[in-house]
Amino acid sequence: MGAGDFDLTMNELRAVVRFAADCAQELLPEFESVAPNDPRPRDAIDAARRFVDGAPRSNLQRTAAFASHRAAKDVSDEAAQLASLACGDAAAAAYLHPIAKASQVGHILRAAACAARVSELRTGTPDGNKLHDLADRATPPLPEILRRYPVAPSGSSRVAQLMSALDSTIRDRN
Structure with missing residues (x-):
């Protein structure tokens, strides 16, 4: 291991994937209402x-993640795109790397950030309650x-900003 790297067990990886999949699962209807015959996010x-x-981790998670990310490009509705991205991120979370890079935080929190953004799109306003509800799902050992990992950077996209807010909320409360 290089400097700043650490151990990550399979049970810990499974906890990360469970969190991401739980957050993404609730978004499936957003995608399926727009593209009911496209199984890629559900896959x-x-x-x-x-x-x-x-x-075990396998090529199944990788190929399903890539396919779901491609499905996001095939729909024009933002909520459906985010739903498909979140589902792909849930499968991709199985490949979280134990390297201390902020980019890895996306494997942990991007699906939840997509769920927060879809909630905003539904209500038309930022939804702090949804953000806190998602953070509450981050039960041990996830925090x-x-x-x-280093803190999530606050990027220019709304999803990146929500991911940063989730990151700080989870780190601060647990």
Whole structure:
């Protein structure tokens, strides 16, 4: 391991994937209402759940993640795009790397940030309650895992800003 790197067990990875999949799962109707015959986001959730349930990481999670991310490009509705991205992120979370780079935080929190953004789109306003509800889902060991990484940068996109807000909320309260 290089400087700043750490251990990450399979059980910890499964906790990260479970959190991401739980956040993404609630968004599936957003995608399926726009593209009811496109199974790629649901396939990504299924691939994530297989890993959570004890299957080894495999190419299934990678290919399902990429396919779900491509599905986001095939719809024009922002909520449907975010839903598909979140589902892909849930499958991709199985490949979180134990390297101390802020970019890795996206594997942990981007699906939740997408869920927060979809909530904003539904209501037309920022929804602090949704952000706190999502942070409440980050039960142990997720906060401890998150603290091994540098803080999420606050980028220019709304999803990046929400991811940064989730990151600080989870780190501060748990």
